[in-house]
Amino acid sequence: MEEKKLQTYKNHIRYHPLQHFVLMPISVITLVVASISTITSIVKGDFSFTTFLIMALVIMGIITSLLARMNPLKIQDRTIRVEEQLRHFILTGSPINPKITLPQLIALRFASDAEFPELAEKAALMSMTPDEIKNEIQQWRSDEHRI
Secondary structure, three states: OOOOOOOOOOOOOOOHHHHHHHHHHHHHHHHHHHHHHHHHHHHOOOOHHHHHHHHHHHHHHHHHHHHHHHHHHHHHHHHHHHHHHHHHHHOOOOOOOOOOOOOHHHHHOOOOOOOOOHHHHHHHOOOOOOOHHHOOOOEOOOOOOOO
16 A cells, blocks of 8 residues: 655645546647637638637537536535535634635645644734645644645
């Protein structure tokens, strides 16, 4: 059985190989080639309905792949917000500071229970960026389920 590497600030970013290293580059290349082809056909004066359809399909494919990535991330972010608000309430008996933003909560999810309440309050009072929050974490709490 493969041993899992502990998650830290330096290795917490996740990539989905098919999304980031196959679909996205192919989408960019296809868009560039379709754009060049469309512009060339317009300049030559032989722009056709087929050229329009190909360009439309390329754009629709890119929009579809972007939505397929963005919509689950939005739902996941909402879930993280609720989870971290609940965790704060369980740990402290009080709601989290309303100044905490969603990006801050997403970063705070990596903080251990021992440092979470204090770091959350510090983040709210000092308007810390997500990167600053992650750098402050001493005991990293892994999140292996992020999309």
